[in-house]
Amino acid sequence: xxxxxxxxxxxxxxxxxxxxxxxxxxxxxxxxxxxxxxxxxxxxxxxxxxxxxxxxxxxxxxxxxxxxxxxxxxxxxxxxxxxxxxxxxxxxxxxxxxxxxxxxxxxxxxxxxxxxxxxxxxxxxxxxxxxxxxxxxxxxxxxxxxxxxxxxxxxxxxxxxxxxxxxxxxxxxxxxxxxxxxxxxxxxxxxxxxxxxxxxxxxxxxxxxxxxxxxxxxxxxxxxxxxxxxxxxxxxxxxxxxxxxxxxxxxxxxxxxxxxxxxxxxxxxxxxxxxxxxxxxxxxxxxxxxxxxxxxxxxxxxxxxxxxxxxxxxxxxxxxxxxxxxxxxxxxxxxxxxxxxxxxxxxxxxxxxxxxxxxxxxxxxxxxxxxxxxxxxxxxxxxxxxxxxxxxxxxxxxxxxxxxxxxxxxxxxxxxxxxxxxxxxxxxxxxxxxxxxxxxxxxxxxxxxxxxxxxxxxxxxxxxxxxxxxxxxxxxxxxxxxxxxxxxxxxxxxxxxx
Numbered sequence: 001x002x003x004x005x006x007x008x009x010x011x012x013x014x015x016x017x018x019x020x021x022x023x024x025x026x027x028x029x030x031x032x033x034x035x036x037x038x039x040x041x042x043x044x045x046x047x048x049x050x051x052x053x054x055x056x057x058x059x060x061x062x063x064x065x066x067x068x069x070x071x072x073x074x075x076x077x078x079x080x081x082x083x084x085x086x087x088x089x090x091x092x093x094x095x096x097x098x099x100x101x102x103x104x105x106x107x108x109x110x111x112x113x114x115x116x117x118x119x120x121x122x123x124x125x126x127x128x129x130x131x132x133x134x135x136x137x138x139x140x141x142x143x144x145x146x147x148x149x150x151x152x153x154x155x156x157x158x159x160x161x162x163x164x165x166x167x168x169x170x171x172x173x174x175x176x177x178x179x180x181x182x183x184x185x186x187x188x189x190x191x192x193x194x195x196x197x198x199x200x201x202x203x204x205x206x207x208x209x210x211x212x213x214x215x216x217x218x219x220x221x222x223x224x225x226x227x228x229x230x231x232x233x234x235x236x237x238x239x240x241x242x243x244x245x246x247x248x249x250x251x252x253x254x255x256x257x258x259x260x261x262x263x264x265x266x267x268x269x270x271x272x273x274x275x276x277x278x279x280x281x282x283x284x285x286x287x288x289x290x291x292x293x294x295x296x297x298x299x300x301x302x303x304x305x306x307x308x309x310x311x312x313x314x315x316x317x318x319x320x321x322x323x324x325x326x327x328x329x330x331x332x333x334x335x336x337x338x339x340x341x342x343x344x345x346x347x348x349x350x351x352x353x354x355x356x357x358x359x360x361x362x363x364x365x366x367x368x369x370x371x372x373x374x375x376x377x378x379x380x381x382x383x384x385x386x387x388x389x390x391x392x393x394x395x396x397x398x399x400x401x402x403x404x405x406x407x408x409x410x411x412x413x414x415x416x417x418x419x420x421x422x423x424x425x426x427x428x429x430x431x432x433x434x435x436x437x438x439x440x441x442x443x444x445x446x447x448x449x450x451x452x453x454x455x456x457x458x459x460x461x462x463x464x465x466x467x468x469x470x471x472x473x474x475x476x477x478x479x480x481x482x483x484x485x486x487x488x489x490x491x492x493x494x495x496x497x498x
Contacts, residue, residue, distance in 0.1 A: 046178035061094035200232030219264035237272035261307035305415035352377035391472035
C-alpha cells in the first residue's frame with residue numbers, strides 16, 4: 001500500500017450484502033429475502049417457451065434431445081443452461097437428462113465417454129463439443145458430505161428434486177419448447193432468489209460444496225439468498241472444510257471474479273465461509289488502517305474497493321494478488337506510541353510467504369503462485385518509483401510480472417487515496433522502454449569478456465553487472481562502447497595485478 005497522505009477522507013463503504021428488490025417478494029435486510037413458495041398444484045405443468053437459444057451449441061444440444069426422443073426416451077435440457085437462457089444470458093454449456101440408460105445412450109451416439117456410469121452420467125461428443133447426458137436419478141445416503149451412497153434411476157420429477165437450488169432445477173424440452181418446473185425455480189428466477197430445493201439443512205448436509213455454490217450463484221447472478229437457506233448455510237459453514245482443496249479453489253476462482261468479486265467477498269464473510277476457507281482474509285475485517293493513508297477504513301474495505309474495480313477479463317493472477325497483497329497487515333500491525341498511527345512494517349515480505357502458503361494450500365498451479373507471490377512481495381516498491389535511479393526503474397519495468405504488478409498498483413490506489421500519478425508515470429515509462437528494445441538484452445555476455453582476456457570467476461560476474469548497470473543508466477549504448485569500456489577496465493585490473 002502506498003503511505004502517501006491525502007488530506008480528504010472518504011467514507012468507508014458498507015460491508016453488507018444488499019437486498020435485491022423484486023415485485024413478488026418481501027425483502028428482508030441485508031442479502032436475504034423471503035418469498036412465498038408456489039403452491040404444489042402450480043408446479044409441474046409444462047409452460048410454453050417460444051424463444052430458446054439459437055447458437056450452434058444450442059442447435060447441437062437440440063439435436064441430441066431430438067435423437068433421444070425419436071428413440072422413445074424422455075429428454076430435456078436441465079440446470080444452468082435453462083436458468084441462463086431464461087435470464088437472457090448465453091449458456092456456457094448444455095446438460096441433458098433423459099430416461100435412457102447409459103448403455104442405451106451409447107447405442108444411440110457414435111462417440112460417448114462413460115464419465116460416471118454408475119451414476120448414469122455419460123458424455124456425448126459431437127464435433128469439438130462435449131455434452132453431459134445423464135439418466136434421470138434419485139440419490140440418497142450421503143456419507144462423506146459430497147457423494148451419494150445410493151443412486152436409483154427414476155423419472156424427471158425425482159431428478160429435479162434431488163438437485164441443489166430451485167433455479168438449477170428447471171427442465172426444458174427444446175423440441176416441444178416447454179418448460180417443466182417441479183421445484184418453484186421459475187418463481188425464484190423472477191424474484192432473483194437462491195433457495196434450496198426442499199430442506200436447506202438436508203441439502204447442505206448432503207453435499208457440503210453446495211455451501212460455496214450458494215454464495216457463488218448469488219454473487220454471479222446478482223441474486224439474494226432466501227433467509228432460511230442463508231441461516232442453514234451459516235449454521236453449517238464449518239463443513240466446507242471437508243471438501244477437497246481443489247474443489248474449493250474452483251469455486252473461489254469463479255466467485256472472486258469481476259464484475260461480482262466484491263459482493264462475493266461480502267457473502268463469504270457474512271455466511272461465515274470466509275473464516276473457514278480463508279481465515280487470513282477474515283482477519284482483515286477488523287484490521288484498521290491510519291485514515292491519513294487509508295480513508296476507506298479497514299483492510300477488508302480496501303480489498304472490497306479494489307475488487308469492485310477489477311477490469312473485465314483480468315489476468316487470472318490479479319484477483320488473488322489483490323486479495324493477498326495486504327494479507328500480512330493483521331499480523332504486522334503496530335501502533336506508534338507518540339502519534340497513534342498504525343504501521344505495518346514488512347507486511348509485503350511476510351505477506352509473500354503467507355500468500356505462498358495459502359495458494360499452495362488451495363492447490364493453485366505453481367506458476368500462478370509464483371506470480372502472485374512476486375506481486376505481493378514487490379507492491380510496496382511502487383511508491384518509490386518517482387525517486388528511483390533510471391537503472392533501478394528499468395529493472396522494475398522489465399520484470400516478467402510487471403504488467404500484473406502495475407495493475408495491482410492501480411487498484412491499490414483506486415481502493416485508497418485515488419491518486420494515480422505514479423501509475424501514469426509508470427505507464428509512460430513502460431511505453432518509452434517499449435520503443436527502446438535494444439535495452440532489454442545485455443550488451444555483453446560472459447563469453448565476450450573471456451574473449452577480451454578476463455578469466456571466469458567472481459571478477460567476471462562483477463564486471464558484467466557493472467556493464468549492465470551502465471547500460472540501464474544509458475552510459476553505454478552499444479556493444480562497441482561496452483567492449484571498449486570493458487577492455488579498459490580489464491587492462492587496468494591486469495596492470496594492477498602485475
